Amino acid sequence: MxxxxxxxxxxxxxxxxxxxxxxxxxxxxxxxxxxxxxxxxxxxxxxxxxxxxxxxxxxxxxxxxxxxxxxxxxxxxxxxxxxxxxxxxxxxxxxxxxxxxxxxxxxxxxxxxxxxxxxxxxxxxxxxxxxxxxxxxxxxxxxxxxxxxxxxxxxxxxxxxxxxxxxxxxxxxxxxxxxxxxxxxxxxxxxxxxxxxxxxxxxxxxxxxxxxxxxxxxxxxxxxxxxxxxxxxxxxxxxxxxxxxxxxxxxxxxxxxxxxxxxxxxxxxxxxxxxxxxxxxxxxxxxxxxxxxxxxxxxxxxxxxxxxxxxxxxxxxxxxxxxxxxxxxxxxxxPVMWGTTRDEGRLSAAYSPQPFTEEQYQRMLGEAFGEQASRVAARYPSSAYGSPALAWSAVATNRVWSCPQLTDDRLLAGRTPVYTYEFADRNAPQGYFRFPPDLPSGAFHFSEVPYLFDVVGFAAKFTPEQQRLADRMIGYWTRFAATGDPNGRDLPKWSPFRNSNAQSLAPGDGGIRPVDLAAEHDCGFWATLR
Incomplete structure (x- = not known):
């Protein structure tokens, strides 16, 4: 509970x-x-x-x-x-x-x-x-x-x-x-x-x-x-x-x-x-x-x-x-800044019944997609992701979060400045969340928030590289608030949204870089299931 x-x-x-x-x-x-x-x-x-x-x-x-x-x-x-x-x-x-x-x-x-x-x-x-x-x-x-x-x-x-x-x-x-x-x-x-x-x-x-x-x-x-x-x-x-x-x-x-x-x-x-x-x-x-x-x-x-x-x-x-x-x-x-985390669906998988079995995965696909479930199962087999829980996480991330995000970005960008991000620290602090041993938390839903706020009860402990990422994210968020553009001195360049590009936000050298959201999250496939 x-x-x-x-x-x-x-x-x-x-x-x-x-x-x-x-x-x-x-x-x-x-x-x-x-x-x-x-x-x-x-x-x-x-x-x-x-x-x-x-x-x-x-x-x-x-x-x-x-x-x-x-x-x-x-x-x-x-x-x-x-x-x-x-x-x-x-x-x-x-x-x-x-x-x-x-x-x-x-x-x-x-x-x-x-x-x-x-x-x-x-x-x-x-x-x-x-x-x-x-x-x-x-x-x-x-x-x-x-x-x-x-x-x-x-x-x-x-x-x-x-x-x-x-x-x-x-x-x-x-x-x-x-x-x-x-x-x-x-x-x-x-x-x-x-x-x-x-x-x-x-x-x-x-x-x-x-x-x-x-x-x-x-x-x-x-x-x-x-x-x-x-x-x-x-x-x-x-x-x-x-x-x-x-x-x-x-x-x-x-x-x-x-x-x-x-x-x-x-x-x-x-x-x-x-x-x-x-x-x-x-x-x-x-x-x-x-x-x-x-x-x-x-x-x-x-x-x-x-x-x-x-x-x-x-x-x-x-x-x-x-x-x-x-x-x-x-x-x-x-001006708008729209974004998601790289592994949004990991949290929902963690709080599904455990152990997360293949039988459960197939049942959940059936409940979610009906006659299209076999297509999703073929596209997202457990063997390709390492476990049924990780496969479901990928399905939920792409279908619920990342690809709809891309829809918004494209609609907004024709009429106003848009900057898109993807928080991608796959070792972000888990805080008060608990993940099963066989389900890495990744960049789960909510995981970017402690990089901006000190969340009561969360007790985030950052490595030096994660602290640097947090400082840079605060720089991006507040520069955007000041000017409508997140770019600023000492911050890696962030290009405005065009078609499917996003700024990937992760710690370490090269952790902040452009990424293609449509390719990374299989949005072409999900567009065929609408």
Missing amino acids: KRNRRWVRSLLAVTAAGVLAGSAGVAQAATGDGSGAVVRTDSGPVRGTVAPEYRTFQKVPFAAPPTGELRWRSPQPSRPWSEPRDATKPSSPCAQAYSGDPRPTDEDCLYLNVTTPRSAGHGRPKPVMVWLHGGGNSYGTAADFDAQRLATRGDVVVVTTNYRQGVFGFLAHPGLAGSGAFGLEDQQAALRWVRRNAAAFGGDPGNVTLFGESGGAFDVCAQLTAPGARGLFHRAIAQSGSCATTWPANGIVYGQPASSPWLSLARSEANGVAFAGRFGCADPATAAACLRRVPAAELAKDPETSGLTTVAFGTRVLPENPPDALRQGRFHRV
């Missing part, structure tokens, strides 16, 4: 110059003690923690608690305060169907964290990077991502934000007005907070990068096509999650059916009606009020909602299915 908990937690990312100029003066630094520990936001002052090289401000409200009658409503403004608010401790995770003990059930969770270099607020405003954590829109919390390395080495202001998870953020029901994407609205509310308050922390509200991993990367895609996010960010980075992603049965998490990050409003509402019925809230006239009376702990432990959470499209927040919007060119024209 603990291993599955860790796996699930990881998986699962209209402005004008006058508006920015008008908002920049709303929040001001208030540093009476000279340390920079107190900053005045547009709602009131916050007192953070000052370290020799950086400052952190935690549990800063960006919206009112979505509790009581505000459950399943758009985020509302937070209540102002006058005395400095303690911003030295993290907020609770948002209520979620987390399988641990105790289960997070706190709905008062719409808070964000700000990390700045000590120099922020002196001289030129710094680029701002807003992080959407992973967890499939079902699990996770902003507090797990310590951004001090990214902020200090990259000279940027980093904001990590909570947003409502699972049924609390993404339940759709015909009795709940505007439902299906409240979690995306939370993210937009956090971005509007950044626009109003970035200057007070030494950040540039006119230079904001939205970035996220896994479920957070899917949300970056959603915001790229969401009308309400227009002008709220100026660059986008998606790590291990593309608009075109779909998965067959068992493709991401063992036991999960075929799906995608997106579901039509009609289907989402049908699921919501069934959900309400399980809590005795079947009457359409009273379902909303009935559901709001159900304790968060009961909602969170519903067994039918403990997997990956889809986002409804066809709503006011997300009018179009994101992959369709990309194909039609209806997305915000900002």
Whole structure:
């Protein structure tokens, strides 16, 4: 159970110059003690923690608690305060169907964290990077991502934000007005907070990068096509999650059916009606009020909602299915950095039933591909990969992650600058993940994140070459945030995306180099199975 908990937690990312100029003066630094520990936001002052090289401000409200009658409503403004608010401790995770003990059930969770270099607020405003954590829109919390390395080495202001998870953020029901994407609205509310308050922390509200991993990367895609996010960010980075992603049965998490990050409003509402019925809230006239009376702990432990959470499209927040919007060119024209890890599927294989036998491999191929299973089995025989688990890992990596990534890259590159990467350190630290002895972890899903953040509980121990890679990745990410181009002094050249090229990121001499994604991940074959 603990291993599955860790796996699930990881998986699962209209402005004008006058508006920015008008908002920049709303929040001001208030540093009476000279340390920079107190900053005045547009709602009131916050007192953070000052370290020799950086400052952190935690549990800063960006919206009112979505509790009581505000459950399943758009985020509302937070209540102002006058005395400095303690911003030295993290907020609770948002209520979620987390399988641990105790289960997070706190709905008062719409808070964000700000990390700045000590120099922020002196001289030129710094680029701002807003992080959407992973967890499939079902699990996770902003507090797990310590951004001090990214902020200090990259000279940027980093904001990590909570947003409502699972049924609390993404339940759709015909009795709940505007439902299906409240979690995306939370993210937009956090971005509007950044626009109003970035200057007070030494950040540039006119230079904001939205970035996220896994479920957070899917949300970056959603915001790229969401009308309400227009002008709220100026660059986008998606790590291990593309608009075109779909998965067959068992493709991401063992036991999960075929799906995608997106579901039509009609289907989402049908699921919501069934959900309400399980809590005795079947009457359409009273379902909303009935559901709001159900304790968060009961909602969170519903067994039918403990997997990956889809986002409804066809709503006011997300009018179009994101992959369709990309194909039609209806997305915000900002530079993008899109990427995956070299061995995304290793994690799903590790958390499938063990030992991973040939019989299991063939059964999973049948469940995933039906009549096409024999073609996939012939293309990916266990004998060619060393074990059934490694063969399935290659199938999942290529079909679910790498080739859909390439689809996005090609659609985006015709209209905006695109830089594509593949994280390829096959000896990356495993942290709290556990892999069977016969399944090397490789560059598994999530393995690049500790190179950017210090992840709570992960305990990454880098070799000198891995530390150099981490420093270079921070250089690439923050140069992109500053300029829309990851290239910079002392960094190996990274060419813009053209057809199928990516920047491979691995330690050692020659570890950073161009790679052909289509050839490496057999995308020609997978295109024939669509």
